[in-house]
Amino acid sequence: MKKFKFNLESVLRYREHVEDNEKKILTAMHHELNRLTVELNKFKEDYKNEKEDFENKTRAGMTIQKAVEQKIIIKSIENEIETKMTEIAAQNKKIQKQTQVVIAATRERKILNKLRERKYKSYVAESEKENEKFVEEFVAYSSAVGK
Numbered sequence: 001m002k003k004f005k006f007n008l009e010s011v012l013r014y015r016e017h018v019e020d021n022e023k024k025i026l027t028a029m030h031h032e033l034n035r036l037t038v039e040l041n042k043f044k045e046d047y048k049n050e051k052e053d054f055e056n057k058t059r060a061g062m063t064i065q066k067a068v069e070q071k072i073i074i075k076s077i078e079n080e081i082e083t084k085m086t087e088i089a090a091q092n093k094k095i096q097k098q099t100q101v102v103i104a105a106t107r108e109r110k111i112l113n114k115l116r117e118r119k120y121k122s123y124v125a126e127s128e129k130e131n132e133k134f135v136e137e138f139v140a141y142s143s144a145v146g147k
Helices: 009-060 064-146
Strands: none
Touching: 009 064
């Protein structure tokens, strides 16, 4: 019997390659999200420290010029926090879209894998039938020659 050959093997390998690439892209997106989250947390910590510093200096007494400068710094940090939150929201949307791409690629690969399994089962069944037929013919031939 001839060796099993899946006609769509190259398509299956291509689908696996596409799936792996899409997963790598998703992983990179998650790393970017983590980086943005770390930056956001740093800005939040800076904001908290600046606010406490401002309150302490206000109680101790400071010039109007220093108060204005400190308020500008605090407002700048607030703007950075808003920017990072916007970037994080955009990154989350990108991740959701890429997750759908990965799911679709995985689905396509699984369909081809199942088709391959079915073809292989069919091949095995056909092979067993041919072997049984060969054995029957051999037995029949042996019986005929033996008489």
